[in-house]
Amino acid sequence: MSAIEKLPAETLPDNGLLRFLTCGSVDDGKSTLIGRLLFDSKTILADTLHAIQRTSAKRGLDVVDLSLLTDGLQAEREQGITIDVAYRYFTTGTRKYIIADAPGHEQYTRNMVTAASTADLAIILIDARKGVLTQTRRHSYLAHLLGIRHIVVAVNKMDLVDYSPETFAQIRDDYLAFAAELGIADVRFVPMSALNGDMIVDRGEHLDWYDGPTLLEILETAPAIHSAHAEKFRFPVQYVCRPQDSANPELHDYRGFMGRVESGELAIGDAVTVLPSGRETRVRDIQVLGESQPHAVAEQSVTILLDDEIDISRGDMIVKSGELPMVSKQIDAMLCWLSESPLDPRRKYLLRHTTRDSKAMLAGIDYRVDVNTLEQQAAERLVMNDIARVSFRLAQPIFADPYSESRGTGAFIVIDESSNNTVGAGMIV
Numbered sequence: 001m002s003a004i005e006k007l008p009a010e011t012l013p014d015n016g017l018l019r020f021l022t023c024g025s026v027d028d029g030k031s032t033l034i035g036r037l038l039f040d041s042k043t044i045l046a047d048t049l050h051a052i053q054r055t056s057a058k059r060g061l062d063v064v065d066l067s068l069l070t071d072g073l074q075a076e077r078e079q080g081i082t083i084d085v086a087y088r089y090f091t092t093g094t095r096k097y098i099i100a101d102a103p104g105h106e107q108y109t110r111n112m113v114t115a116a117s118t119a120d121l122a123i124i125l126i127d128a129r130k131g132v133l134t135q136t137r138r139h140s141y142l143a144h145l146l147g148i149r150h151i152v153v154a155v156n157k158m159d160l161v162d163y164s165p166e167t168f169a170q171i172r173d174d175y176l177a178f179a180a181e182l183g184i185a186d187v188r189f190v191p192m193s194a195l196n197g198d199m200i201v202d203r204g205e206h207l208d209w210y211d212g213p214t215l216l217e218i219l220e221t222a223p224a225i226h227s228a229h230a231e232k233f234r235f236p237v238q239y240v241c242r243p244q245d246s247a248n249p250e251l252h253d254y255r256g257f258m259g260r261v262e263s264g265e266l267a268i269g270d271a272v273t274v275l276p277s278g279r280e281t282r283v284r285d286i287q288v289l290g291e292s293q294p295h296a297v298a299e300q301s302v303t304i305l306l307d308d309e310i311d312i313s314r315g316d317m318i319v320k321s322g323e324l325p326m327v328s329k330q331i332d333a334m335l336c337w338l339s340e341s342p343l344d345p346r347r348k349y350l351l352r353h354t355t356r357d358s359k360a361m362l363a364g365i366d367y368r369v370d371v372n373t374l375e376q377q378a379a380e381r382l383v384m385n386d387i388a389r390v391s392f393r394l395a396q397p398i399f400a401d402p403y404s405e406s407r408g409t410g411a412f413i414v415i416d417e418s419s420n421n422t423v424g425a426g427m428i429v
Contacts, residue, residue, distance in 0.1 A: 014094065016224050021100040021115045022154075023143065024125035025135035029156040033125065033194040034088060034101050037216070040201035043090040095220055102139070113336050113425050116143050117411065121150040121222050123215070124175075128161045128191075132174045138371045140175075144182050145334055145387070145427060147407055150222055151179070151187040154215060159193040163206045181374055190215050231298065232401070233264030233272075234325065234409045235318040236354035241303060256287065256303040257312055262354065262408025264320070266304070267295040271321040274310050275399045280321055281308040315356035317399045317409075325401050325409060329394045330363065332429050334403075336387050339416065339423035343382040349423070350415040351392060354408065358396035365390050389429070403427035 022030040086101040100115035116122065122143040126136055143151060153175055161167045168191045179187050190199055191210050198204030201216045241256040266272075270283050285305040286296050296302045304318060312318075319325060337343055343362065351360035366389040368379035382388055403410030414424030 017096045019098045019119050020121040021102050021119040022123045023102040023139040025133045028125035028127045029194045030125050036194045036200050116146040120224050122148045123152045123154050125154045125156050128155050128157045131171050141371045144184050153189045155191045156194050158191045165209045231263035232323040233266050233320045234262040237316045238355050256305050258303045260301045261296050261298050263298050263406045265297050272318050273321045275317045279310045281306045325399045327397050329397050332391045333426040335390045335424050335426045337382040337424050340384050350417050353398045353412040358394040360392045360394050363391040363393045400428050
């Protein structure tokens with residue numbers, strides 16, 4: 001019985017929500033790791049377990065293939081690989097988790113970018129037999145670029161190298177040298193066997209030379225993203241609510257601004273500034289489902305009512321007075337190109353930032369990053385999976401912060417207007 005199971009329910013701590021992703025090269029065991037986490041933490045429903053037991057038996061396997069818990073697409077199950085990003089939820093009683101299982105193949109790097117954009121922590125899996133590979137470096141670079149501050153390197157398949165401490169030490173040294181070049185400060189290493197369950201939830205019997213925490217113990221104590229530092233209040237307006245109900249005097253003049261708090265906190269009575277107009281006013285009320293509440297926090301969807309009548313529409317932003325973001329028609333950014341069609345410098349694209357859309361054209365490519373050597377290379381165009389420092393000119397100004405300060409207002413996507421496909425994802429620098 002674990003230490004958590006011994007505690008009475010009323011004394012269990014609440015460590016909040018942690019979003020994390022698993023990534024790394026092909027066949028490093030990402031899906032199996034998540035399956036083992038769910039299985040050993042006893043969060044698999046009985047019917048789900050029976051289904052994967054039947055599938056495993058049909059394949060002639062002597063043990064349950066836990067990777068089937070996340071490989072949801074038929075093509076994934078047939079090929080034994082991950083293609084789409086698989087999301088799973090589980091709880092230990094002391095913390096809630098949302099897991100994103102990112103594909104390892106290079107052509108699905110764009111899916112990994114999607115998964116990393118909301119994660120607080122990344123688990124980089126490494127096959128103990130293969131060591132640090134190209135895709136290991138690529139995913140580590142992307143995780144760092146996308147603002148994930150906490151990295152856990154899971155050296156998996158230790159059972160296939162006889163649980164060798166020398167093999168683990170060599171992989172740790174190789175990865176630390178690469179991490180130092182990137183500037184990754186918080187990185188932890190765990191030897192494990194996802195197949196057998198060693199050092200994931202339980203310690204197992206084969207890694208007695210490792211005296212560090214298990215993977216679950218690391219996850220239980222990892223800080224969530226919004227607890228890392230104080231953030232400025234940012235509220236992109238999604239919708240203006242005007243019921244204009246003449247039968248109800250309370251709703252006749254109702255004017256509420258609905259949206260999601262991207263970062264920071266707001267309380268009734270706070271002084272705010274509306275962008276792009278620059279008009280200042282105060283918060284009269286904050287409502288959730290029609291009920292008033294004293295304050296709003298990050299990631300909460302609320303309706304804000306203001307003291308003064310101000311012309312506000314979708315795409316505008318409400319911020320605290322004195323905490324203004326950058327307002328600009330030109331941005332510099334790190335761009336991940338996601339489309340099979342190369343970036344065309346002569347074309348106009350649609351740049352979507354929070355709830356605001358603007359026509360955009362490429363102003364220049366400063367350099368492209370070689371993720372293997374971290375070398376900055378000259379480039380005239382970008383192809384799929386390229387990562388580059390670029391600048392865009394915009395038809396309409398956006399209200400942005402550096403991505404290092406705020407993910408919500410530091411990120412954007414690039415849309416091809418002819419197909420409506422997302423072709424790029426950027427982080428403002």
